[in-house]
Amino acid sequence: MIDLKRLAEDSDYRNGIERKRVRAGLLDELLEVVAAERQANASVQELRTRQNAASKDIGRAPAEERQAKILVAATLKQELAAAELHLATIQPKVRELALQVPNPAHDSVPDGGEDEGTVVRSVGAQDDPPALDHADFAASMRWVDRERAAEIAGSRFSYLMGDAVMLEFAIVQWVLSKLVVEGFTPVIPPVLVRESTMEEAGFFPTDRAQVYDVDNGELFLVGTAEVPLSVLHRNETLNVAGLPLRYAGFSSCFRREAGTYGKDTRGIFRVHQFDKVEMFVFADPATSWEEHERILAIEESIIGGLGLPYRVVNIAAADLGNAAAKKYDLEVWLPSERQYREVTSCSNYLDYSARRLGTRTKTSDGASQHVHTLNGTACAISRTLAFIFEHYQDGIGGFNIPDVLRPWMGKDHIAPLS
RNA sequence: GGAGGGAUGCCAGAGCGGCCGAAUGGGACGGUCUUGAAAACCGUUGAGUGAUGAGCUCCGUGGGUUCAAAUCCCACUCCCUCCGCCA
Numbered sequence: 001m002i003d004l005k006r007l008a009e010d011s012d013y014r015n016g017i018e019r020k021r022v023r024a025g026l027l028d029e030l031l032e033v034v035a036a037e038r039q040a041n042a043s044v045q046e047l048r049t050r051q052n053a054a055s056k057d058i059g060r061a062p063a064e065e066r067q068a069k070i071l072v073a074a075t076l077k078q079e080l081a082a083a084e085l086h087l088a089t090i091q092p093k094v095r096e097l098a099l100q101v102p103n104p105a106h107d108s109v110p111d112g113g114e115d116e117g118t119v120v121r122s123v124g125a126q127d128d129p130p131a132l133d134h135a136d137f138a139a140s141m142r143w144v145d146r147e148r149a150a151e152i153a154g155s156r157f158s159y160l161m162g163d164a165v166m167l168e169f170a171i172v173q174w175v176l177s178k179l180v181v182e183g184f185t186p187v188i189p190p191v192l193v194r195e196s197t198m199e200e201a202g203f204f205p206t207d208r209a210q211v212y213d214v215d216n217g218e219l220f221l222v223g224t225a226e227v228p229l230s231v232l233h234r235n236e237t238l239n240v241a242g243l244p245l246r247y248a249g250f251s252s253c254f255r256r257e258a259g260t261y262g263k264d265t266r267g268i269f270r271v272h273q274f275d276k277v278e279m280f281v282f283a284d285p286a287t288s289w290e291e292h293e294r295i296l297a298i299e300e301s302i303i304g305g306l307g308l309p310y311r312v313v314n315i316a317a318a319d320l321g322n323a324a325a326k327k328y329d330l331e332v333w334l335p336s337e338r339q340y341r342e343v344t345s346c347s348n349y350l351d352y353s354a355r356r357l358g359t360r361t362k363t364s365d366g367a368s369q370h371v372h373t374l375n376g377t378a379c380a381i382s383r384t385l386a387f388i389f390e391h392y393q394d395g396i397g398g399f400n401i402p403d404v405l406r407p408w409m410g411k412d413h414i415a416p417l418s
Numbered sequence: 419g420g421a422g423g424g425a426u427g428c429c430a431g432a433g434c435g436g437c438c439g440a441a442u443g444g445g446a447c448g449g450u451c452u453u454g455a456a457a458a459c460c461g462u463u464g465a466g467u468g469a470u471g472a473g474c475u476c477c478g479u480g481g482g483u484u485c486a487a488a489u490c491c492c493a494c495u496c497c498c499u500c501c502g503c504c505a
Contacts, residue, residue, distance in 0.1 A: 012491095059436030066485090073485035172449055237465080328501090360466095368466070377443040 001355045002101045003096075004034055009205060016104025017282040019111060019317035021098075027343035030097040033287040037094050040087040047083050050337055063295045105317035106326040112316040117329070123300070124309025126333050127391065133336035135267030138164065141399065142417060143389075144268055155265075156272045160382075165416050167388075167401075168275065168381050170408035175277050175302060175379045176248060182298055184248035184279060189228035191251050192219040200234060200352050201227040201368055202323055209258050226251030226375050229280035234264075235358040238371060243361060244283040244291055248378060251276065267386055269341075274382035281358060282376045285351065288372035292348040295376040296328050305404050308387050309333040323349045332387045343383055346376025 006013045008031055011392045017027065023131055023342065054073040061069055110118045130137070138144035143164035148251065150155040176186050198204040198211065212221040222228060229249045237243065253276050264270035279298070303310050315327040324347035331340035351370035354360070361371050392400045397416030406412050 043475095048475095049473060051485080056436070057483095058485060070485045075485095079487065347439085 001352065002103060003351070003355070004030075004098060007031065007101075012107075014179075016106065016207050016317075017101060018089045018111075019105045019235060020102045020320060021113075021318045022102065025306060026097065028102065028319050030094070033090060033093045034247050037087070037090045040090055044080070044083045047076065047080040051080050073173060088219075089398040101348060102152050102320070103320040103325050105320055106348070108314070109320065109326050110314060110316045111318075113314070113318040116316040117313040118312050118316075120328070121417075122309075122310040122311040123304060124307075124311065124333065128225040128389050129335040129338070129396070131265065131397075134269065134334075134386040137393060137399075138267055138385075139387045140397065140417065141414070144310070146267075154272075155335070156416075157269065157276075158268050160268070162398075163409075166387060166409060167385060167405065169382060170405040171379060171381055172250060172277060173408045174305075174404055176250065178244075178302065178305075179248040179277070179279065179298070179378060180351060182242075182246070182294075184246040187225070187229065187249045187252055189222075189249050191222050191228075191254070193222055193226075193227060194219060197231055199228065200357055201230045202356065203227060206322065210256050212254050213257060214312060221254035222251065222360070223249040223255045224253050224276065225278040226280060229278065230353060230373060230375070231357060232280075233282060233359045233371075234358070237360045237362065237368070238282060239293065240284055240361045240363075243371065244281050244287070247280045249278045249280065251278070254370065267380040267389075269386045271382055274380065276380045279346070279376045279378050282354075283372045283374060284361065285372045286346055288350065288374060289370075291372055292326065292346065295346045295374060296330075298378065299328075299330050299346060299376055303330055303332060303343060306384070306388060306390060306402050308384075310343070315345075320347075323347070325350045325352070325354050325413060334387065335390050341383075342375035343387065347374065349373045349375070 003013070007017070007027065007152040014027060036213060051073060054069065054076055058066055058069045058073060110116060122384075132140060135144070139146075141164070142163065143159060143160065143162055145159040146155075146157070149159050180186065189196065191202075192214060195204065195217065198208075201223070203211070203223070205220050207223070210223060213219075214221055226249075228251075229247050233245070254272060254273050257270060257272060260270060268274070279295055281291055281295065300310070300312070310330050310332045313329045315324075315329055320327050327345055327347040329345045332343045333339075335340045350372050353371035353373050357373075359371050359373070360368050363369055388402060392402060394400050394413070401409050401412050401414065
């Protein structure tokens with residue numbers, strides 16, 4: 001939810017919204033209904049003041065005067081009801097339009113759409129494809145079984161097996177141990193949440209089609225731990241001295257992947273169920289941009305630490321999505337496709353979702369303000385596995401375990417199946 | 419799943435439909451006293467919006483009754499106790 005006051009007063013703020021290519025006229029329509037709402041609200045308040053006073057007066061009055069005074073108050077009540085009705089017709093319009101307005105893009109975000117992000121830096125070489133792509137290699141090691149999974153659950157599901165499972169847990173251990181050092185509290189959150197939670201977290205109604213509905217609409221499977229982490233401090237005022245609050249959520253993630261038929265059909269690159277470690281930070285507004293760079297640095301140290309070649313992209317304004325004021329993607333070189341593919345991303349939402357969540361803090365002079373929220377992928381495990389399956393083949397059908405995972409795996413090499 | 423009880427400010431806890439944004443106790447903060455501390459005493463102390471004004475809103479959430487609701491009615495959510503089931 002944007003700051004309606006700033007929209008009216010701050011032309012830079014408005015400009016940042018327009019860079020996201022909102023529907024022409026939306027902002028003016030919104031400002032119009034906001035003005036109407038303010039006026040309606042003022043008259044409701046004035047009538048309420050009078051009605052409250054009239055009511056209190058009755059309590060103080062001697063019995064014989066009460067009937068006359070009740071009559072006065074009753075008339076005021078009717079006027080008030082009419083004014084409230086008028087206000088109630090305007091408010092949903094404000095809400096409806098305001099929810100369509102995205103968070104303004106930050107100044108440092110480039111103009112443009114999907115392919116117009118700026119490459120901030122590239123690290124590592126663009127390797128040639130290995131003998132087998134990630135899917136064939138995983139099948140050759142009997143690490144991923146999609147056929148049997150498809151029989152019992154459908155396409156885009158898989159059995160992850162053998163050393164691939166050990167690799168997953170090694171990655172999780174390594175990543176979480178890093179994040180703890182960086183001040184994150186590990187969290188295993190609920191993966192089933194109510195509809196109202198999905199709304200508060202900002203995923204409904206927009207992403208409803210991407211989400212599995214369980215128990216006849218009572219509960220929904222989350223597509224990311226961001227959902228349960230973001231609502232952790234709903235309607236709370238956080239002590240500014242305690243900020244930032246950093247959480248690292250490990251969870252399974254469930255996505256319908258509607259509209260992706262025929263896309264990324266191989267291996268475990270795009271599946272309905274995968275595990276992920278997600279960072280979520282509640283930050284002091286004064287330092288949220290530093291925090292954003294910090295999260296990016298952590299993501300780079302994870303992907304870089306695994307020895308994967310990657311590049312950092314500053315996503316362009318119109319490709320940012322609703323909530324992000326700025327977003328970096330980390331893309332890893334996928335040799336079999338000879339292109340970079342997204343593996344993690346991190347966004348600064350500023351106060352956009354905190355406003356809806358009611359998560360606040362106070363400035364040094366005691367004024368209430370909303371916190372800034374940021375989130376970033378620490379590690380999307382199935383996708384990370386797919387990348388290392390290509391980059392760490394040993395050339396004779398086996399697998400070299402990435403250095404950083406060796407302590408957790410207890411070995412440095414996995415031989416091919418005989 | 420069945421049967422009861424409950425939800426009030428930082429915490430505990432009172433609250434007759436009007437004098438309740440809310441007693442009292444604790445805590446916290448400020449002060450007196452003290453070499454210092456404790457004790458004792460005095461004072462301050464919920465949140466949002468608004469201009470640290472007036473006003474308005476908030477006693478789990480949403481609706482209703484009434485001139486007037488923390489207080490009455492309905493629904494929902496959560497917590498506790500007992501029974502059943504169960505990793």
